Amino acid sequence: MQVTEYKPKIVAFCCNWCSYAGADGAGSARLSYPEEVKIIRVPCSCRVNPMFILRAFQRGADGVIIAGCHPGDCHYTSGNYFTRRRMALLFSMLDYLGIERERTRVEWISAAEGAKFSKTMTEFCATVAALGENKRLEDLRCKK
Amino acid sequence: MEETLIPYAGIVTKITGQTPDVKTFRVEAPEGGKLFEHEPGQCAMLSVPGISEAMISITSSPTNKAFMEFSVKKCGCLTDWLHSMEEGQMITVRGPYGRPFPVHDELKGKNLIFVAGGIGLAPLRSVINFVRDNRADYGHVDIVYGSRSKDDLVNYDEIVGEWMHTPDFNVHLTIDREQEGWDGHVGFVPNYVKELDFKPENTCVLICGPPIMIKFTLPGLIELGFDKTQIFTTMELRMKCGIGKCGRCNIGNKYVCKDGPVFRFDQLDELPDEY
């Protein structure tokens, strides 16, 4: 019998100005990151509405990561500072509802940090893989 | 009868652009022919799964045995989707719903006046073509049809090409404003109806169009001597089930989907003014 290795589904919201380019950087530098990471490009990390995160979980994500510019480097001056506050509160709330804290993360990755992108995604995938499938925020209708 | 709310899937075999915002969709069963039979004035629930479901009147005549047609004006999420469709795509249809125009009894043997405005021609077209195919059963026919402009006249080709040549059919077209290339009547439907000076004897009026048109046409007809029992209209309200159970299309104690959509004006007078 063949046992297929469990691969989590990860949604990564990447800021157009930094982390998305960081992913490109990782590619050019031939640094790999797990194929289970699905990147969604957003104009700024603060574009990520809390609803997006919940919807990602609903549609089958096992982990959601938001990658934005380092504090101080936001293309729009302050977007990432708001992201930081919003997500701090949202993640704390998810934790409060008993949804594993490790399934959500915010990272600051600049366009030059291809290596950090690759490392962060690899690490995050491993963390989520260890938690297993998302059961607490799943929508059974979306499961096949 | 049992209702499952489960629709049939039908193929849209032909899409005809009628006006800038009205298209007519021809729907056939996958194995060919019609999905179901209907009476003139009845409606069907059209749906694109995942988008929405809406009640649309069947504009083709029941005497058409090959297919059904729906004329749809683009104005909401489902209709937007329908307008972006290609021929050959499927939609779902369930019905027929509602009470039809009384073509087999009250209207039989009568002279008929059809008064329509804009997309309001759609439900009446079903009756008009039914009458054409059963010409001997009805008297003299007048059709008053108005729209904003010549381009907004639905089924223009059919009106000019066929209706105008049907024996004892008088078609009176009108548009709201003067337009180049239009030598017909200009003016609003309510005034035109009065000008035409119809005689109420042995005659029934079928009226459908924007509420404002109906509102102003009605007193004109009364002035001409028509009684409310001679005037029929067809209503439209938000519907979900089509069978008088989901509870939203009622006017007073009548459900438009089940007790309507065709009402006689004296019946409407019994209902509260909430439509």
Place this chain on the structure above:
Amino acid sequence: MQKMMEKRALELLADGTVSRVLGWSAGEFPYDMTPAVFETAEELQDGFVYNDFCGANLSKYLIKESRKEGKILVFLKPCDTYSFNQLLAEHRIIRDNIYVIGIECYGKADVEKLKAMGLEGITGIYMKDGEYTVETVYGSQTVKAYEAMAERCLACKSKKHVVYDELIGEDGEVVTDCNRFDMVEQLEAMTPEQRFAFWRGELSRCIRCNACRNVCPACSCEQCVFDNPNSGVAQKAAVNSFEENMFHIIRAFHVAGRCTDCGECSRVCPQNIPLHLLNRKFIKDMNAFYGEYQAGEDPDKKPPLGTYTLGDREA
């Protein structure tokens, strides 16, 4: 209290200061008062009631009422004044059209608590010396007032009116030892599994009636995202556990930093879901992460989610 309020309302109506009065009107029972607008002295004398069961926060009605012709008198309890201030800060109500009378409050009663004591068939409730005499078709019983006090009032955060044109009764102080975060802390101390089980148990009862949202003074959007067919999340029913969670998380998030903790959501929930515990979690976190902040206290202060500092903690 009711006498004084009625008298003052009559005076203000008579001298033309206000043209309408927003208060509570009598019900079928001693405890079911309905918010109502009174336009004449007769209406006031006939129907105006104020007692320990007038729990409804009237401030949200002012969104609609303050846009009407003429000035309206409103009676606000201390906690209601916070909601009022918050609505003011958000430019949802027109201050010039409102005359606020702050009324003192020592906690409102919750008839559900009386009913939970087995008091069925209530025909009369009389307050005397800190006790309610409850008359029922099955006999009468005396209950200590604090035993019937609404849960939210037991953890009252402030007896101070943050806004008023005049006061009836005493103005109180902010209650610093209200212990309103006790239950939040208890939940935080649980394991994630226990917390998950707790919230599933609570939220699975939701019937998605939207009472929490519609009563909430902070939920003043003209169209809620959950009603907007273009939002992609518009929904009529909480079909499954995901949607139950999503509705309540998002609703709590949308009012985070604006919620004054008036407790109306929990009061009106027909399924007794402790919704305030979601809001209080946000309030507690914001206090801990970004410094003490009480929505509605000072309309000029920036709300925590409307500002930031360079050195904020990482998410």
Place this chain on the structure above:
Amino acid sequence: MKKLSLAKLNDLFAAIAQREALYLPVDNGTGKAEYTKWQEGTVYSTALNTGRSAKDFFFPQTENLMEFKMEGKRIDVIDTREECEDFVIFGVRACDAASFDILDRVYLTDPVDTYYKNRRQHGTVVTMACGRPAETCFCGTFGIDAADPKGDVTCWTVEDGYVLRANTEKGEALLAAVDGLLTDTDDKAVQAAQEKTRAILAKLPLAALSTEGVGQGLTKELFDRPEWASLSEACLGCGTCTFVCPTCQCYDIRDFDTGHGIQRFRCWDSCMYSDFTKMAHGNPRVSQLERFRQRFMHKLVYFPDNNDGLFGCVGCGRCLARCPISMNIVKVMKTLAKGGNK
């Protein structure tokens, strides 16, 4: 009539549960009872009524109607209906039992709603006569006898046990199946219990509430009454009254894209919601006044119009207890009756 001794109640539940699913009111930990599936150890709650009404069994808050598979231009319609399993609801009060009659008149009249019919056919209703009605009760106003409820089987709590009476074939079958636990009895104990209940009912604050001023044929008289404005002014437009109501039966049909198909489901809807009648070109019920009026006109006039005078309310009192602003059908009826025949 049959008798069950006090001690054997649990045996009765076990015997029923062995045949089919059994649901009964159980305390849910918030001081309220809700219908819960019986298993060994479940304790029957004698609370006057459940928080949610019993309509859920036949008209659940959400249910899947069908599925669609969409591929290219093709749509496949998949009927997902399944035959419902037999079940018993125990402890239904007179008001909720009467509400089934009202729901039947909507869903079992032509064209019959197959989803509803399926569950209705498989459900057996055991009612429990009321012993301690509350101040919010007014079922008597609509001719419902709390001391003698309908249902397939009626049950009375008497001093030393329970008395059961089968009213229908379904009920006979149920009692026959548990006959070993029952003994024959006369109706003396029942009459005593009924007398006691009726004496209390007469003392309730709403005992005198009458349907005068509302009912069949009064659309014209009531529709434009000015009182609707003040009655509806505090209404929040939430759906609490609708959703706790045992007779509210309006629904919405919605689609959900699962990512691998479309699920079409129906769910409860409320005429109190602003989008209930909203169309692309406008809304016939513009403000809360029209929506509020619709709900009460439907229960007090339109429904009786279409159902030989039967009111669309059973007086269970849930909306009285649950409305966030304490506006309810009783206040509406009294207000309309007061200014009547103007």
